[in-house]
Amino acid sequence: MIIEEFDIASNKGKLVDLTARLVAAYVRNNAVPTADLPMLLNTVHAALSGAAMGNEETAIASPSPLPAVHPKKSVTSDYIICLEDGKKFKSLKRHLKTSFDLTPEEYRKRWNLDRSYPMVAPNYAEARSRLARTMGLGRKSGKAR
Numbered sequence: 649m650i651i652e653e654f655d656i657a658s659n660k661g662k663l664v665d666l667t668a669r670l671v672a673a674y675v676r677n678n679a680v681p682t683a684d685l686p687m688l689l690n691t692v693h694a695a696l697s698g699a700a701m702g703n704e705e706t707a708i709a710s711p712s713p714l715p716a717v718h719p720k721k722s723v724t725s726d727y728i729i730c731l732e733d734g735k736k737f738k739s740l741k742r743h744l745k746t747s748f749d750l751t752p753e754e755y756r757k758r759w760n761l762d763r764s765y766p767m768v769a770p771n772y773a774e775a776r777s778r779l780a781r782t783m784g785l786g787r788k789s790g791k792a793r
Contacts, residue, residue, distance in 0.1 A: 667693045679734065684714050719759060725771045731759050738772040 670692050674680070680688060715722075716734030723729075727736040730743060732750075737743050744750040750758070752767050766773070780786060 663693070663696055667696055670696075679716065680714060681717075688714070713758070715759060719761060719765075723766060723770075725769065727769045727772075728766065731755075738769045740767045 667689060671685070671689055674688070674692075675685070715731035717729050717731065719731060721729070722731055727738055728740050729736055730740060732744075732748055732755075735743070740755075741752055744752065744755050748755075755761070756763065756765055768776075
């Protein structure tokens with residue numbers, strides 16, 4: 649459906665119907681938390697209203713991506729949940745690069761995460777640290793270089 653000289657007042661029902669159909673199609677193909685549906689509906693409706701009124705900025709601006717899980721719930725002691733796709737990992741860096749071509753810095757920026765947001769699960773990092781210590785890694789050898 650192409651929007652040309654769309655009179656919002658007389659076609660409000662059509663705009664709501666179009667919004668509902670677009671969001672329904674999106675939700676069928678993408679995992680969207682129930683709590684995020686009202687925001688998604690409002691964003692799509694605002695974009696369609698903006699397009700109908702000729703406001704290109706509203707029509708073109710893409711909404712912020714929705715995380716697969718809330719960032720505060722994405723870090724557990726045994727794994728980190730990727731905000732892009734909701735998958736669980738002990739180490740996130742490789743997954744981000746191979747699946748989304750993102751560096752950890754780009755990932756943090758995309759989701760407005762603090763610089764201290766971990767890319768490795770805390771228990772996994774501790775286990776690797778213990779292993780390195782038992783192998784003697786990080787110690788200076790007795791010989792001078």
